[in-house]
Amino acid sequence: MLLSYHGWMFEPHGKRSLKTKVWAGCMTVMARRQPMLYSFQMSLPRLPVPRLEDTIDRYLQSVESLLDEEKFSRMKELSEDFQKNLGCKLQKYLHLKSWWATNYVSDWWEEYIYLRGRGPIMVNSNxxxxxxxxxxxxxxxxxxxxxxxxxxxxxxxxxxxxxxxxxxxxxxxxxxxxxxxxxxxxxxxxxxxxxxxxxxxxxxxxxxxxxxxxxxxxxxxxxxxxxxxxxxxxxxxxxxxxxxxxxxxxxxxxxxxxxxxxxxxxxxxxxxxxxxxxxxxxxxxxxxxxxxxxxxxxxxxxxxxxxxxxxxxxxxxxxxxxxxxxxxxxxxxxxxxxxxxxxxxxxxxxxxxxxxxxxxxxxxxxxxxxx
Structure with missing residues (x-):
């Protein structure tokens, strides 16, 4: 439960809320012993699956400055179609995988971002x-x-x-x-x-x-x-x-x-x-x-x-x-x-x-x- 709290990530540097201070005190007490490398592995929370709507919104925000008005309008249409049709089906598969995988994205990331790349890894990856x-x-x-x-x-x-x-x-x-x-x-x-x-x-x-x-x-x-x-x-x-x-x-x-x-x-x-x-x-x-x-x-x-x-x-x-x-x-x-x-x-x-x-x-x- 303590490790599931992420509020500390979004607070301004040097300004901590009372909730974060109490949480930090509890974490300090829990981690005071000398842990081994994998002591906390079974306690780490699973990576949560974001809502499909939130994912699409963040994607549109990231590409808005890269596309002109016409292309961005087309991208919004494609995003809405994806959300209503194929996206819902893929989101269900993603939730299903998250039930048995501690991190539903790590194996895909390793394979499709790195191992399936056919270009040189020198400079591009290393x-x-x-x-x-x-x-x-x-x-x-x-x-x-x-x-x-x-x-x-x-x-x-x-x-x-x-x-x-x-x-x-x-x-x-x-x-x-x-x-x-x-x-x-x-x-x-x-x-x-x-x-x-x-x-x-x-x-x-x-x-x-x-x-x-x-x-x-x-x-x-x-x-x-x-x-x-x-x-x-x-x-x-x-x-x-x-x-x-x-x-x-x-x-x-x-x-x-x-x-x-x-x-x-x-x-x-x-x-x-x-x-x-x-x-x-x-x-x-x-x-x-x-x-x-x-x-x-x-x-x-x-x-x-x-x-x-x-x-x-x-x-x-x-x-x-x-x-x-x-x-x-x-x-x-x-x-x-x-x-x-x-x-x-x-x-x-x-x-x-x-x-x-x-x-x-x-x-x-x-x-x-x-x-």
Missing amino acids: YYAMDFITVNPTTIQAARAGNAIHAMLMYRRKLERGLIPPVMALGIVPMCSYQMERMFNTTRIPGVETDHLQHLVESRHVCVYHKGRYYRLCLYDDRTLLSPRQLQTQIQCILDDPSPPQPGEEKLAALTAGERVPWARARAQFFTNGVNRVSLSSIERGVFFVCLDTEEGGYQESDKNSLSVYSKSLLHGNCYNRWFDKSFTLVVYKNGRLGLNAEHSWADAPVVGHLWEVLSDFMTGYFIKVA
């Missing part, structure tokens, strides 16, 4: 997260990468055990945590008509890209997670490796940057058997993807364009040095700067923002010891 702007704990690329990978795996361990507290709006309102389940071990698999998400229960390696070459980096010694120093040593071996890429290896990730149908057909034709299948499986079944860039990144006070260059590098790189289908790609620059490129269908940006925020707190002051 997004990025930046490192600290003015703070750089170390300039040693291997050290920063080793620490970041280790910190993310520690985060994954807590995530799997539900030890991470749920994200709370206003510090007292729990948000849904289901999107966080697919943060790791997840890949978007291309299809001719629609893509699908492959999520693994367990993964014990990451795929690393450097100078056009792909490496499978194991993260555990038996059941023990490698330390940051051990990961740094492994990554330094990759950085020092002078071997050239194999034919066709360097620009393989460009397939994930382009149209989805050609990528799906190429995958079915060339990656269903032999070494290609094994290699692609190593990439797609990794915890996440790591790019060790050969150029420096980050913001430079002396260069006004450096922030734009940094953003574009994280958003699309050179179009073949990011695996855009992975849940996220960790980018580590030559000067130790970090960034993320995230695929959008498995979760919205706040989920990755929570990962980045927690890691920033966890890793600050932690790099210096390793470097």
Whole structure:
């Protein structure tokens, strides 16, 4: 009942009614204990189905400024016809689905907004997260990468055990945590008509890209997670490796940057058997993807364009040095700067923002010891 109250969303900032103050006090008392990640999931209210009339009114308000008078008049006629005929039938189906689904729109949104899109997901769908702007704990690329990978795996361990507290709006309102389940071990698999998400229960390696070459980096010694120093040593071996890429290896990730149908057909034709299948499986079944860039990144006070260059590098790189289908790609620059490129269908940006925020707190002051 407490979580069903939404009046606080519509009150002016800094001005709370007595009802909202009483509600906030009750919520504070209820959330005072230390909740686990999914503690509130069964208590979250179902997403309500809006009235058909309200939906149509909001739609007309949103398109009124985009259409001239004649087109808007035509749109009103179509809306009225939809409301009287097909809309009523669809509204009944929507109510029926809302009885058994906690969120009647999430699966449709995931499929029709993201997975059925046949255009490139690079730039159009994927997004990025930046490192600290003015703070750089170390300039040693291997050290920063080793620490970041280790910190993310520690985060994954807590995530799997539900030890991470749920994200709370206003510090007292729990948000849904289901999107966080697919943060790791997840890949978007291309299809001719629609893509699908492959999520693994367990993964014990990451795929690393450097100078056009792909490496499978194991993260555990038996059941023990490698330390940051051990990961740094492994990554330094990759950085020092002078071997050239194999034919066709360097620009393989460009397939994930382009149209989805050609990528799906190429995958079915060339990656269903032999070494290609094994290699692609190593990439797609990794915890996440790591790019060790050969150029420096980050913001430079002396260069006004450096922030734009940094953003574009994280958003699309050179179009073949990011695996855009992975849940996220960790980018580590030559000067130790970090960034993320995230695929959008498995979760919205706040989920990755929570990962980045927690890691920033966890890793600050932690790099210096390793470097």
